[in-house]
Amino acid sequence: EVQLVGSGGGLVEPGGSLRLSCAASGFTFSTHAMTWVRQAPGRGLEWVSAIVGTGTNTYYADSVKGRFTISRDNSKNTLYLHMSSLRAEDTAVYYCAKASPPEGYSTYYYYYYMDVWGKGTTVTVSS
Amino acid sequence: QSALTQPASVSGSPGQSITISCTGTSSDVGRYNFVSWYQQPPGKAPKLLIYDVSHRPSGVSNRFSGSKSGNTASLTVSGLQPEDEADYYCSSYTSSITLVFGGGTKLTVL
Numbered sequence: 001e002v003q004l005v006g007s008g009g010g011l012v013e014p015g016g017s018l019r020l021s022c023a024a025s026g027f028t029f030s031t032h033a034m035t036w037v038r039q040a041p042g043r044g045l046e047w048v049s050a051i052v053g054t055g056t057n058t059y060y061a062d063s064v065k066g067r068f069t070i071s072r073d074n075s076k077n078t079l080y081l082h083m084s085s086l087r088a089e090d091t092a093v094y095y096c097a098k099a100s101p102p103e104g105y106s107t108y109y110y111y112y113y114m115d116v117w118g119k120g121t122t123v124t125v126s127s
Numbered sequence: 128q129s130a131l132t133q134p135a136s137v138s139g140s141p142g143q144s145i146t147i148s149c150t151g152t153s154s155d156v157g158r159y160n161f162v163s164w165y166q167q168p169p170g171k172a173p174k175l176l177i178y179d180v181s182h183r184p185s186g187v188s189n190r191f192s193g194s195k196s197g198n199t200a201s202l203t204v205s206g207l208q209p210e211d212e213a214d215y216y217c218s219s220y221t222s223s224i225t226l227v228f229g230g231g232t233k234l235t236v237l
Contacts, residue, residue, distance in 0.1 A: 035226075037228075044228060045165070045173065045216050045228045046228060047218070047226040059225060062128060062223075100175070100178065102160075102161055102178070103179055112161045112220045112226065113161075114175060117172040117174070
């Protein structure tokens with residue numbers, strides 16, 4: 001069974017840092033792009049970041065560019081999101097998701113769809 | 128990148144059909160056929176319903192269908208069932224090499 005388990009969330013003060021982890025199992029992790037999506041309390045989904053299977057290419061939403069860093073350790077089947085300079089508006093449930101490509105495209109590089117989602121880990125930015 | 132525009136809510140009775148619209152721009156929905164739809168029941172993680180505008184992943188009911196015309200994509204749910212009550216989100220790839228979601232639509236089955 002494909003499974004994603006997120007961890008690392010918690011309460012952090014504005015300006016602080018936090019690293020989220022997402023442990024993957026049930027599929028060949030290194031051959032799939034991965035994404036992070038967040039959802040602020042009572043709000044909609046917001047795409048945050050994506051990383052290709054090899055880890056060589058990363059992509060970010062404008063709202064987090066320069067503050068968040070996505071990375072992966074394929075030897076540990078783990079995805080990370082390092083968040084710094086945190087703001088109150090970063091408060092949200094953060095979901096890691098296995099990316100799925102368009103028909104006929106490589107699973108390594110294309111992150112356009114999310115076909116398996118973790119349960120989410122909560123980040124609260126508050127003093 | 129502004130969020131795609133969806134109606135805040137739609138409703139229908141069991142057995143009826145409803146359609147949710149998702150309006151973007153010529154830089155996202157209008158430019159690419161990389162549109163997807165997600166279903167999120169209350170308190171749960173989202174689930175992929177539709178990808179590539181109109182394709183269903185294995186295991187998704189054929190009561191869900193997608194289409195696109197110009198800058199607007201649509202999700203139709205036919206034969207409404209009580210378990211369809213959830214929030215629905217569209218998403219599109221953009222010319223900025225990012226993804227953008229719609230604001231979400233709450234579907235109520237009366």
